[in-house]
Amino acid sequence: MKLSKNALVYITLFGMEACWLYAVLCAANHSVGGVLNVALLLSVAFISLGISALSKLLRWPKSVLTALGWAFWPVFMLLMVKIQLFPGLSFADSAWLGSIPHAFSRIFYEFEAPLLIFLATPVLWWLGRRMSGFRPDFSTAITETQLGVVILVIVFFSIYQLKLEMPGSTGLALIFFFFALLGIAVSHARGESWFFSSQKSHWLGITLVLIGLILALGLVVSLIFTPDLIQLIIDAATWVWSMIERLMTFFASLFPASSYEPPEGADMPAMPSTEMENNGGLQVPEWLKPSLTLVWEIMVLGLVVFTIWRISTQIFQWLRRRAPGGAEEVESLKGSFWKDLLGFLRGLIYRLLRIRPKTREDNGIKNLPPQAVTVRQLYAQLLRWTAAGGFPRENHQTPEEYRDMLYRLIPEKEEYLDFITREYINVRYGSGIPAEDTLIRLKESWHELKKSGIKKKGKQPNTH
Amino acid sequence: METMHNTSGTGTTSSIKETADRIIDGVSKVIVGKEEVTRLTLTALLCEGNVLLEDVPGVGKTMLARAIARALGCSFHRIQCTPDLLPSDVTGIQFYNQKSGNFEFRPGPIMTNIVLVDEINRATPRTQSSLLEAMQEQQITVDMETIKLPRPFLLIATQNPIELEGTFPLPEAQLDRFMLRLRLGYPSEIEEGKILHLYREGNPMESLESITGIAELVELQKICRGIYVDESVRGYIVSLIRATREHPDIKLGASPRAALGLNHAAQAWAAMQGRSFVTPDDVKFLAVPALSHRIIVKAEARLKGHLTEELVRELLDKVPVPVEDKK
Numbered sequence: 161m162k163l164s165k166n167a168l169v170y171i172t173l174f175g176m177e178a179c180w181l182y183a184v185l186c187a188a189n190h191s192v193g194g195v196l197n198v199a200l201l202l203s204v205a206f207i208s209l210g211i212s213a214l215s216k217l218l219r220w221p222k223s224v225l226t227a228l229g230w231a232f233w234p235v236f237m238l239l240m241v242k243i244q245l246f247p248g249l250s251f252a253d254s255a256w257l258g259s260i261p262h263a264f265s266r267i268f269y270e271f272e273a274p275l276l277i278f279l280a281t282p283v284l285w286w287l288g289r290r291m292s293g294f295r296p297d298f299s300t301a302i303t304e305t306q307l308g309v310v311i312l313v314i315v316f317f318s319i320y321q322l323k324l325e326m327p328g329s330t331g332l333a334l335i336f337f338f339f340a341l342l343g344i345a346v347s348h349a350r351g352e353s354w355f356f357s358s359q360k361s362h363w364l365g366i367t368l369v370l371i372g373l374i375l376a377l378g379l380v381v382s383l384i385f386t387p388d389l390i391q392l393i394i395d396a397a398t399w400v401w402s403m404i405e406r407l408m409t410f411f412a413s414l415f416p417a418s419s420y421e422p423p424e425g426a427d428m429p430a431m432p433s434t435e436m437e438n439n440g441g442l443q444v445p446e447w448l449k450p451s452l453t454l455v456w457e458i459m460v461l462g463l464v465v466f467t468i469w470r471i472s473t474q475i476f477q478w479l480r481r482r483a484p485g486g487a488e489e490v491e492s493l494k495g496s497f498w499k500d501l502l503g504f505l506r507g508l509i510y511r512l513l514r515i516r517p518k519t520r521e522d523n524g525i526k527n528l529p530p531q532a533v534t535v536r537q538l539y540a541q542l543l544r545w546t547a548a549g550g551f552p553r554e555n556h557q558t559p560e561e562y563r564d565m566l567y568r569l570i571p572e573k574e575e576y577l578d579f580i581t582r583e584y585i586n587v588r589y590g591s592g593i594p595a596e597d598t599l600i601r602l603k604e605s606w607h608e609l610k611k612s613g614i615k616k617k618g619k620q621p622n623t624h
Numbered sequence: 625m626e627t628m629h630n631t632s633g634t635g636t637t638s639s640i641k642e643t644a645d646r647i648i649d650g651v652s653k654v655i656v657g658k659e660e661v662t663r664l665t666l667t668a669l670l671c672e673g674n675v676l677l678e679d680v681p682g683v684g685k686t687m688l689a690r691a692i693a694r695a696l697g698c699s700f701h702r703i704q705c706t707p708d709l710l711p712s713d714v715t716g717i718q719f720y721n722q723k724s725g726n727f728e729f730r731p732g733p734i735m736t737n738i739v740l741v742d743e744i745n746r747a748t749p750r751t752q753s754s755l756l757e758a759m760q761e762q763q764i765t766v767d768m769e770t771i772k773l774p775r776p777f778l779l780i781a782t783q784n785p786i787e788l789e790g791t792f793p794l795p796e797a798q799l800d801r802f803m804l805r806l807r808l809g810y811p812s813e814i815e816e817g818k819i820l821h822l823y824r825e826g827n828p829m830e831s832l833e834s835i836t837g838i839a840e841l842v843e844l845q846k847i848c849r850g851i852y853v854d855e856s857v858r859g860y861i862v863s864l865i866r867a868t869r870e871h872p873d874i875k876l877g878a879s880p881r882a883a884l885g886l887n888h889a890a891q892a893w894a895a896m897q898g899r900s901f902v903t904p905d906d907v908k909f910l911a912v913p914a915l916s917h918r919i920i921v922k923a924e925a926r927l928k929g930h931l932t933e934e935l936v937r938e939l940l941d942k943v944p945v946p947v948e949d950k951k
Contacts, residue, residue, distance in 0.1 A: 540948040555944035558904045562947075588948070589854045590901035 169296035172343030179336035180308040183315045192273040208288025237281040301343040310465050532587045539584040576605040641898035646835045647695045654691040657815035670848045671888035673803025674759045674779040683808040685782045689740040697834035698737030705747035711754035715764040744781040745791040759801045776841045803885045805917035851891035852901040856946035867939045873925035878918045886914045904945045
């Protein structure tokens with residue numbers, strides 16, 4: 161049962177990836193005149209996934225496996241160019257091989273299909289390798305949902321802005337949400353008998369209701385938000401902006417006029433008044449306007465995407481708190497949003513005014529004598545060093561437990577590990593102040609420890 | 625090393641460690657292979673708590689209590705609970721002395737330093753409640769008169785987890801008053817052999833001498849109360865307790881009394897290790913015996929076989945320990 165649950169979660173995760181990758185590739189395909197078979201190009205990501213998953217069965221060093229995995233990319237990249245763009249040519253004919261350098265040479269004039277394949281395949285290959293590292297759990301399902309939503313919104317918005325056609329976009333979005341909601345529901349179900357658990361009906365119900373809601377909402381939105389209505393909203397926003405500009409101009413006019421008088425006979429260049437009135441006093445060169453428009457749109461899009469991300473995060477967190485049985489007190493969804501908004505605004509104000517809220521930890525360290533600070537900083541260095549070596553401390557591990565784990569890794573340095581850990585414990589929990597010679601010994605121990613080096617040797621030893 | 629905040633010097637905690645080690649050594653001559661349980665029972669005594677020993681018959685629960693009492697030089701009584709046991713059988717009675725013409729108080733078996741309440745779940749709820757006051761307030765009320773129990777006072781209650789017919793399960797309110805719940809368990813093969821060898825010629829309890837006295841014990845209890853608990857460790861205890869209230873498989877989490885109990889027990893445990901401060905390891909070690917009997921698992925989780933100990937261990941693997949941030 162556990163195997164089937166994990167398998168289903170994997171399917172939903174890969175399904176979500178496939179949906180937004182397909183959308184991105186369709187949009188990119190427009191730039192080369194739609195000559196590419198998007199599904200075939202998408203297969204590169206899944207081939208990479210398969211190769212990466214198979215390579216994990218080999219007990220070789222990670223660097224070797226990475227190099228081996230990437231060694232296949234050029235092969236599949238060239239295969240894509242050959243199969244998609246030169247199906248009639250034989251492999252021996254070098255014409256298809258020359259298409260990539262040829263496309264590079266014409267990069268400033270035209271964006272050609274071989275170049276798109278050359279640029280897209282490493283990204284797809286990397287995404288495939290990334291997918292092989294997915295864990296079939298709730299947090300991965302949530303993260304992938306949020307990522308997919310963001311990317312789909314960007315793609316659909318860009319297609320709308322560039323007035324491109326993307327048939328099947330509605331279906332693609334529905335399929336994405338189907339995978340997303342199913343993945344979230346299944347990954348959240350507890351235990352092995354998820355399908356027979358009491359949570360099943362809860363999450364399946366939520367899934368089905370949400371799918372229905374999205375379908376209904378999509379229908380309503382398409383009926384209400386006609387192009388005329390969207391234009392009306394844009395005109396309204398433009399009008400509001402012009403009002404703001406007039407208000408700013410009025411405030412600017414309240415300042416006293418400059419008393420400077422140009423000397424007699426001086427020729428002052430005439431200001432093009434029409435442009436100044438249209439731009440609210442700002443003269444923007446024509447060649448710069450498309451770039452500024454693009455930046456503005458990206459900013460607005462970024463704001464929309466950020467909002468969607470935060471709202472979706474809040475909803476999923478709230479749902480998770482509600483899910484177990486409903487017996488606990490959980491704040492209302494509105495309250496949850498309000499709390500999140502206040503927290504966000506507080507953080508923003510702190511950052512803008514460069515105020516860093518004092519944490520208890522800060523206060524604790526600030527009030528400590530310098531010797532104690534030295535010990536704590538030294539221990540923090542130790543943690544960074546071991547983490548960089550691939551053996552980070554788990555949050556639930558105490559210093560002694562972590563030391564015992566490190567013993568197994570570098571048994572020859574047991575004495576130094578023990579000394580550093582002991583002194584840290586005395587300072588951290590006993591508020592001890594180490595003597596000068598203890599500090600010197602600590603630093604020496606740290607240097608001795610670093611000499612040994614700590615290399616990632618595979619699976620972290622069991623700490624229990 | 626100089627210490628800033630702890631009120632007990634290293635010298636006093638090392639004396640606690642020495643005394644504790646001697647007591648453990650003495651008791652281990654009678655109870656084979658149960659040093660940890662003995663140490664935990666001593667911890668409960670030092671922090672003025674009570675112990676619930678839950679185990680099958682014949683593993684040495686009564687023997688352990690007697691041995692500890694003897695080693696500590698404390699008085700010891702045993703109360704065998706039955707359904708017909710009355711509260712007055714436990715606390716004592718006021719009886720009329722015909723000779724003097726006055727009512728005199730005849731103390732019950734609870735008026736002792738260490739009392740073993742055997743098979744507490746066989747007593748009626750009325751009798752069980754008479755023990756509540758003793759456990760919590762360390763006093764009893766007889767005919768509207770409050771009488772303080774002797775100090776130090778340790779109540780060790782036993783329960784048989786197998787035979788539940790005709791028993792009155794302890795209510796949550798009473799379970800919460802036990803500082804620790806311990807299990808002796810069966811001895812290993814080697815230990816069982818040692819027991820047979822040890823008891824081949826009489827009872828080794830006869831040769832167990834008193835290692836410490838009541839006055840010293842009271843002093844040790846005072847020292848334990850002064851063991852330093854850093855704010856971060858207190859925060860860790862609170863996080864752990866709160867985590868029990870938020871776990872989806874737990875119907876009723878640990879109470880603030882549990883937090884206090886864990887805090888005090890950690891102080892006593894640290895003192896017995898010779899330290900003048902508590903570390904998160906102390907809290908982690910004591911979390912299972914201190915919390916597992918205080919939480920109630922949901923029915924569906926119980927049906928899946930999730931034990932309270934397992935859930936507490938799960939929380940210990942989740943709640944972050946206050947350590948330096950590596951960033």
